[in-house]
Amino acid sequence: RRGVECAVRGLDTAVQGGKARLCPAGEAKAVFIVATFGNGEPTDSAVEFYKWVQGPSAEAPGLRYAVFGCGNSEYEHYNNFAKTVDARLAEIGGSRLEEVPLGLGDASKDSDSAFDEWMNTLLGVHAPAQQQVAPAGKTELAQRLAGSSAWRIAWGPDAHRKLDTLPARPQLVRRKTRISQLQESSEFVKVVNVRELSQKPEAGSVVDVVLDLSGTAIEYSTGDTIGVFPTNNSECVELFGALLNKPLDTPFAMLPMDDSITQDLPFACPTTLREVLAQVVDIMGKPSKRVVTELAAFCGDPEEQRALELLASLEGKEQWEEQASMMRLSLLELFREYRSLSAIPLENFLEMVPQVRLKPRYYTSSSCPLVVGRNRVSLTVKVLRDRIVSLGAGRSTLGGVSSTHLAAALAGDPIRAFVQPSMFRLPPAPETPLVMVAAGTGLAPFRGFLQERRLLREGGAPLGEAILFFGCTRPDTDFICEDDLKAHLRDGELTEIVTAFSRVDPGRKVYVQHRVAKQADAVHRVLIKGEGHLYICGSTAMGRAVKTAVVDALAKQMPRGEAAAYVAGMEQSGRFVAEL
Incomplete structure (x- = not known):
């Protein structure tokens, strides 16, 4: 993105056979971008690295490094993994790159700007020459944004036949995204009933949602977490489809441009644009600044392009924060405000799906399966009414995507759900206070x-x-x-x-x-x-x-x-x- 040549590796490849391979021969500096999960723990892909760096045999003599952490200051162990890595690398012989502090991104604020500022410091001090030799428009990202896509779209009811004729593609060696894994483990369950729990719903609605797990492999224990993949508001989907100026209900499939493409499909095909916008793309959530920058390249209006680029830049930080605080930074609202975004080819927009995927919402189960039956689970859901989105012609929608969808569900409606085991368990001995x-x-x-x-x-x-x-x-x-x-x-x-x-x-x-x-x-x-x-x-x-x-x-x-x-x-x- 910045015109600096570098090798990108996952931390799951950094330690093999108990030995670390942090900075192979010829590479002068190691930059660690790490996230903190749960109670200060590493993410799944970093567990082996964490064991190694904390272990007694860990050594990194002469390693020059920088660390940026992705965390959330609302949690007690804010960026704990990044802090641990930064401190421990110094203890085992490494030295932090000069003038580059430990970077701490805060998801509860503007982590994109924090990362950009940290990266500007890093590259400004340690790779100024490389940045100068990569002219604008020559980086891999800039070339991709010029309009080329790894995919083409095949429309029509026989789209699936075109998928069946494709040659077998190489298997990816990288891990799938966590959301993709959760989608694969989720199943459709049915709503049994929805009941209001608040005495005065107009002051704040809380509903009890009972789901039927019959016919699925889903099992849960008391205290487990239930993940729900929400569905976007149908009127918002209709509006977004109109802004993209593409048919919502015509079947299509995404096909690789050639046999060299080894990426996974962004979503299951064949499908329809209505299904993708309703079930896959987070059209109401705040996109990252990187996504906004990528979208800006497709604006048909140069002034709108410059305005979007400014919004996503460090110079536009105040404007970004203001719009974010007003909850006016969703994909839908950006496409409505910057109308020339409709010029984006559909294949380029859908190629961004992994970056704007609709995330699951989590609800701790409110029932004991031994009491209500193993095929029943109850959720306690606060219905969020924290935003209003104008749909035009005097119409509007408000509230959280998942909670409003669940609250309005009717008996028999399908909900995509899965179970995440929890540490919330009663003590083994009932007499324990x-x-x-x-x-x-x-x-x-x-x-x-x-x-x-x-x-x-x-x-x-x-x-x-x-x-x-x-x-x-x-x-x-x-x-x-x-x-x-x-x-x-x-x-x-x-x-x-x-x-x-x-x-x-x-x-x-x-x-x-x-x-x-x-x-x-x-x-x-x-x-x-x-x-x-x-x-x-x-x-x-x-x-x-x-x-x-x-x-x-x-x-x-x-x-x-x-x-x-x-x-x-x-x-x-x-x-x-x-x-x-």
């Missing part, structure tokens, strides 16, 4: 927990103490599942419910962390004396605040350092689990 902390739809896994505890109680198992801290805005607005929780309290699955209503007193907002800190004796009794388990489900900010409150509560009866170490030990042993 519990502290559960939730806010809003964070109650989801505890609905399943309490169903399972009821089953255990009815089977004669002795149950340990169980305290639920639950937070919402008002008791008469969004205290979801109140009747169910009171029934569990009455029947013995719950010992105590401690509520926190943040909007009852205008002068004082009360959150669950305040209640946890106030219930210090109970927290100490369950977690220290009872050696119980702690579960938190909610936003990342809430999770951090509750963890601090738990330490504060324990610190009332022990030194704070010991309290913090005790909570850290609970995390390591699996007695403290957070789904944030």
Whole structure:
């Protein structure tokens, strides 16, 4: 992209047979671009490298390196993997490239600009000459954007026959994208019913969505995560199809231009443009700056091209952030504002699909399969109403793609779903005491927990103490599942419910962390004396605040350092689990 010759390798190829091959002969510098996953862990493709770099035999004498991390500051272990790699490479003999700091991209902000600034520093200091010898328009990216595509489109009902005549293509050696893997493991399930849980939906709707898993291989356990591939709003799909000026319902297939193309198809073919725009492309999500730059090359209007290039540049950072904060940076809105984008050949647009793929949304299951049946799963879904998109002629649509789709679903509607195993599990011994902390739809896994505890109680198992801290805005607005929780309290699955209503007193907002800190004796009794388990489900900010409150509560009866170490030990042993 920048005209600098380099070799690109995945970290899954960096360590083979326990030995690292970081910077082969003739290559002077190694640049690591790494992402942090989960609780500060490496991504799947970097696990072996992580084991090596942390191991006692790791050596990198003379290695000159730079590291950029992709993370999210809303999470506690922000860019932990990048920080670990940067520090550890120095410990084993490497040295960071002069004047290039550790780069930290933040997905909750503008990570594209952070990367561009970091890369400009890196190349400006360590590859200025190479950048000068690669004139504009001669880089691989620029050549590709000149209009050529690796694909051609075959229209018509017999498109599949043209696919069948293709010669066998070489198998890719690279890993498929994570989303592609999840799509392959997903199956279509059917909606059983959708039920409103909020007392006042107009103030904020939360729905219970029950799915039928019959006829699929999908199995789940209490507390597992259910991934859902959403479907874009049908009116938005119609509008986008009109902007592309292509037929929505004519079958087509993408065919490689020649036998040398070894890329995977961006999506299954044959298909229709309606299906691709509804099920595959994230037409309502914010694209990356790289995608916007690529799109700009196809603008039919030079002024619009310059405007899009500026928007995606470092100079346009403020404009980008302003539009992003107003949620005006979707593919649909860009195509509506920059009308000459309709000049893009369809094959070039569809070639970008891997970069603008519709991502799954995750919901912690709200049911126990042993109670509701193995072919049923319940989801607790907050219906987002955080944006309005004008469709023209006085029409508009609003809300999140997945939540509004689920909330409007009818019995029998198909939903593409899969299961992700979770660490959210009840302790093996039913008598182990519990502290559960939730806010809003964070109650989801505890609905399943309490169903399972009821089953255990009815089977004669002795149950340990169980305290639920639950937070919402008002008791008469969004205290979801109140009747169910009171029934569990009455029947013995719950010992105590401690509520926190943040909007009852205008002068004082009360959150669950305040209640946890106030219930210090109970927290100490369950977690220290009872050696119980702690579960938190909610936003990342809430999770951090509750963890601090738990330490504060324990610190009332022990030194704070010991309290913090005790909570850290609970995390390591699996007695403290957070789904944030």
